Amino acid sequence: MSRIQSTFATLKQQGKTALIPYITAGDPHPKHTVNLMHTLVKHGADMIELGVPFSDPMADGPVIQRASERALVHKVGLTAVLDMVKTFRQTDQKTPIILMGYANPIEAIGATVFADRAKAADVDGIITVDYPPEECGGFVKELRARDIDPVFLLSPTTEPKRVEIIVNQASGFVYYVSLKGVTGAANLNIEEVSERVASIRKQTNLPVGVGFGIRDAATAKATAAIADAVVVGSRMVQTIEASNDDNLLDNVATLMTELKTAVDAAKK
Amino acid sequence: MQLYDMPDARGHFGQYGGTFVAETLVEALEELRVMYEKYRHDPEFLAEYHYDLKHFVGRPSPIYHAKRLSDKVGGAQIYLKREDLNHTGAHKINNTIGQALLAKRMGKPRVIAETGAGQHGVATATIAARLGLECVVYMGSEDVKRQAPNVFRMKLLGATVVPVESGSKTLKDALNEAMRDWVTNVHNTFYIIGTVAGPHPYPMMVRDFQAVIGDEAKVQMMEMVGHQPDAVVACVGGGSNAMGIFYPYIDVPNVRLIGVEAAGHGIETGMHAAPLTANSPVGVLHGNRTYLMQDADGQIIETHSVSAGLDYPGVGPEHAWLKDIKRAEYVAITDDEAMAAFHNLCRTEGIIPALESSHALAYAEKLAKTMSKDQIILVNLSGRGDKDINTVAKLANITL
Ligand SMILES: Cc1ncc(COP(=O)(O)O)c(C=O)c1O
Secondary structure: OOHHHHHHHHHHHOOOOEEEEEEEOOOOOHHHHHHHHHHHHHOOOOOEEEEOOOOOOOOOOHHHHHHHHHHHHOOOOHHHHHHHHHHHHOOOOOOOEEEEEOHHHHHHHOHHHHHHHHHHOOOOEEEEOOOOHHHOHHHHHHHHHOOOEEOEEEOOOOOHHHHHHHHHHOOOOEEEEOOOOOOOOOOOOHHHHHHHHHHHHOOOOOOEEEEOOOOOHHHHHHHHOOOOEEEEOHHHHHHHHOOOOOOHHHHHHHHHHHHHHHHHHOOO | OOOOOOOOOOOEEOOEEEEEOOHHHHHHHHHHHHHHHHHOOOHHHHHHHHHHHHHHHOOOOOEEEOHHHHHHHOOOEEEEEEHHHOHHHEOHHHHHHHHHHHHHHOOOOEEEEEEOOOHHHHHHHHHHHHHOOEEEEEEEHHHHHHOHHHHHHHHHOOOEEEEEOOOOOOHHHHHHHHHHHHHHHOOOEEEOOOOOOOOOOHHHHHHHHHOHHHHHHHHHHHHHHOOOOOEEEEEOOOOHHHHHHHHHHOOOOOOEEEEEEEEEOOHHHOOOEOOOOOOOOEEEEOEEEEEOOEOOOOOEOOOOOOOHHHOOOOOOHHHHHHHHOOOEEEEEEEHHHHHHHHHHHHHHHOOOEOHHHHHHHHHHHHHHHOOOOOOEEEEEEOEEHHHHHHHHHHHOOOOO
């Protein structure tokens, strides 16, 4: 059983929903990333989604675009991100790490070499935004062969027939993107999300995470009641953006505590 | 008979092309693919398209024998396919009409576009005005500064121009921003991509709409000289004017197809926009797999060309395929060589070419010298240079 799978299994026994914060590696500066990751875990992260900076983040809104640009000033690419995960693992062998990024940095290294390096760094899951299942069969095999979970996105426009194709390729969990649009866009409609999640559950036993548009305790709590994992991205990055070197970890800790309390208070 | 039958049903040209997009766009592209399949051979749709090409654009564009240029250069005869004479001044309008008519049939009242030099933006704004569609054009803020007259033109035509401040603030970033708009507004919006790039079906669809250039040329060459040219030369940014003139010639034997990329300050300086000529690594950007200018981390790097329309780090996937199967050849021309060819055509023929097209002209001059007087080079003169006079003046330290 992969680290992601066993984390979900444990949470399920406890009747809990996973809280998954997203940060972009190297934002606001590479020296902070590993500390930030430990802070996230200390204050309630069950897993971490770690963004790989890319020059052309087509599916991201302005908040995460800026995070990518801040990281790229320091030339943080896929190799540097894998090194950060390695460092993190020296003191945390328990928390699943899911890399989220775009296809080209992986293509530049090559699928097989990348999968080897991700395994060596002890990465648990990969979300590649612009690799739909039809285009990445070989890559998924390389990941699966190393017990790394390929995590796929489902959107409000994904037809049931496609959901079938996607859940057959995915492992670990599936990630329902609760909005039409880019990351950081407007507010989510919880009733609509609830219906969609219920319909996805008819097609798969994989845990269902929900992200995009969760920005405070209220939305986190409402989402936690219907999902197996709550992903908080743009709000996390906004907090990082608004901080300085001195209050960065405190501000992130405060936000995490607020979100964790909300997620744990949700009635399932 | 057409033997060449690329791409496959999923938009692959060998390992190139495809549909590399976020899940949020998959359904929209599927809808577009189905609608394009429905209309691409529909007589009524094609009649409407060809009506506008004739009466609104002024097609067919003539082929012109550039005799004085040919004599001056020495060697092969240079013929020009005059896309510069189209309404709005370039080949771009052939494609925007096709896509806008499709948008209308799909019931989308709003069209969006990305633009670099502004030619595609102007062509989109033009057809949007003609059809009564709302039009939003994304343009890198650097390009907004460099191409002020085209920005004003788009505004006159009723379009909203949105300056893009992210990344390198140029064409590729405008494309990113247009994609973001599209994911958000897909219910009422049609994205008119300006070149043979993007996810399937765009590279195929844009090629098909531009193929009118080559279709006409094949007929016109027979009328003028009784045979086909020995070589067809076109500039390659994303590659739409080149695909448009190459495609009908792919199955014609003994016609060399030559794509001319922008070598900028020189391939060896790294400051260029010539991923095919430089043999850049293969990667994924803007929805397709192709040759791509990038660093070791897979980050897209900044390109350089004196002509904004060629300033793009990737290239349409079909060109990547034609390079690999060796059906087309790809070469590059520096800023200086293109400028020389620009002035040459102005003075010898009374035609001010676009800086993009000047790259094709510069290579045709080189090639002509190696050929005999009875051979023919057909150059796709993709656009006129009126839009470029500020750039040319600035290079000569002249204030207009
Ligand atoms: C006149 C002209 N030629 C060529 C191009 C390059 O585009 P493509 O390679 O798609 O033909 C442009 C783009 O702006 C253009 O304006």
